[in-house]
Amino acid sequence: xxxxxxxxxxxxxxxxxxxxxxxxxxxxxxxxxxxxxxxxxxxxxxxxxxxxxxxxxxxxxxxxxxxxxxxxxxxxxxxxxxxxxxxxxxxxxxxxxxxxxxxxxxxxxxxxxxxxxxxxxxxxxxxxxxxxxxxxxxxxxxxxxxxxxxxxxxxxxxxxxxxxxxxxxxxxxxxxxxxxxxxxxxxxxxxxxxxxxxxxxxxxxxxxxxxxxxxxxxxxxxxxxxxxxxxxxxxxxxxxxxxxxxxxxxxxxxxxxxxxxxxxxxxxxxxxxxxxxxxxxxxxxxxxxxxxxxxxxxxxxxxxxxxxxxxxxxxxxxxxxxxxxxxxxxxxxxxxxxxxxxxxxxxxxxxxxx
Ligand SMILES: Cc1ncc(C[n+]2csc(CCOP(=O)(O)OP(=O)(O)O)c2C)c(N)n1
Ligand SMILES: [Mg+2]
Numbered sequence: 620x621x622x623x624x625x626x627x628x629x630x631x632x633x634x635x636x637x638x639x640x641x642x643x644x645x646x647x648x649x650x651x652x653x654x655x656x657x658x659x660x661x662x663x664x665x666x667x668x669x670x671x672x673x674x675x676x677x678x679x680x681x682x683x684x685x686x687x688x689x690x691x692x693x694x695x696x697x698x699x700x701x702x703x704x705x706x707x708x709x710x711x712x713x714x715x716x717x718x719x720x721x722x723x724x725x726x727x728x729x730x731x732x733x734x735x736x737x738x739x740x741x742x743x744x745x746x747x748x749x750x751x752x753x754x755x756x757x758x759x760x761x762x763x764x765x766x767x768x769x770x771x772x773x774x775x776x777x778x779x780x781x782x783x784x785x786x787x788x789x790x791x792x793x794x795x796x797x798x799x800x801x802x803x804x805x806x807x808x809x810x811x812x813x814x815x816x817x818x819x820x821x822x823x824x825x826x827x828x829x830x831x832x833x834x835x836x837x838x839x840x841x842x843x844x845x846x847x848x849x850x851x852x853x854x855x856x857x858x859x860x861x862x863x864x865x866x867x868x869x870x871x872x873x874x875x876x877x878x879x880x881x882x883x884x885x886x887x888x889x890x891x892x893x894x895x896x897x898x899x900x901x902x903x904x905x906x907x908x909x910x911x912x913x914x915x916x917x918x919x920x921x922x923x924x925x926x927x928x929x930x931x932x933x934x935x936x937x938x939x940x941x942x943x944x945x946x947x948x949x950x951x952x953x954x955x956x957x958x959x960x961x962x963x964x965x966x967x968x969x970x971x972x973x
Pocket of ligand 2 (some may be wrong): 782783784810811812813814815816
């Protein structure tokens with residue numbers, strides 16, 4: 620081989636990974652950047668008092684959300700149940716930034732018409748439901764949903780997320796067991812981000828490697844670097860294919876890190892500074908950009924164009940959402956079906972005084 624052809628080869632891009640096309644590699648970058656930037660805009664609005672509830676960041680977990688949801692086939696009707704930190708997964712499923720801005724600012728135009736201030740909203744057509752709770756409850760719900768896919772003979776797959784903390788709940792266990800024994804077409808994504816509120820992993824489970832819990836249910840488990848978007852995508856893709864082929868549930872443990880407190884109001888006083896610094900050096904976006912550049916999979920101009928697109932979309936969405944009205948007070952009881960109680964609930968009664 621001549622020196623010239625060696626140089627030419629070095630110039631050339633290395634083969635594309637994970638069976639993805641160039642546009643898809645760029646799309647993964649776009650969704651991760653959109654997730655991070657949208658959350659940054661929300662932090663700005665939160666500090667101005669315009670976000671009316673709590674704000675739950677996924678800083679450092681963007682590869683986990685985006686890479687896993689990207690493995691689903693939306694055209695095939697695949698279905699996803701997110702947690703509070705899976706903003707990126709919902710963007711991949713077709714949720715629009717303005718919907719989150721409206722939710723967090725409790726606008727009357729929001730998907731829940733100002734009744735919920737986070738991402739507990741769903742859209743059956745786009746293939747996602749809102750979470751009931753962050754604490755494992757979506758696993759049995761998704762076992763039920765994927766059971767309907769099976770009963771109707773539909774080749775659809777479900778994906779459900781669960782946190783390291785939520786894996787210690789009864790709901791997780793029951794849902795996992797049912798999905799496993801019925802070989803339901805479900806992918807269970809365990810986000811091991813090191814903390815459940817201020818409780819470290821070591822303090823809430825004696826298991827070191829969460830993927831090992833799969834053995835207790837008789838299903839395959841895999842532990843993946845959750846900050847490597849391509850590794851996440853590849854593992855999720857395999858699990859989705861298994862599910863679609865009728866081979867049942869896979870448990871994927873994504874090892875990642877929650878770089879912010881449980882929510883913006885949590886100052887993370889319980890987190891060692893060097894731990895944060897270590898995970899900052901393992902940032903999923905920085906790592907992906909470096910890989911796209913080093914492997915010559917995407918020219919710098921394409922990444923800049925994606926950044927510009929994100930900025931323009933968010934500028935427009937923020938200005939639109941900010942001026943929208945809060946819900947009309949008269950609509951407060953719309954969609955509320957429970958009858959008001961005639962007796963005050965027991966817990967409300969004052970204890971007899973001595
Ligand atoms: C039954 C119940 N207990 C407690 C809470 C409060 N809570 C919400 S999220 C959370 C921690 C969840 O940790 P993990 O499952 O690791 O998810 P992460 O926040 O790390 O994404 C707690 C204690 C709750 N919502 N419901
Ligand atoms: Mg956690």
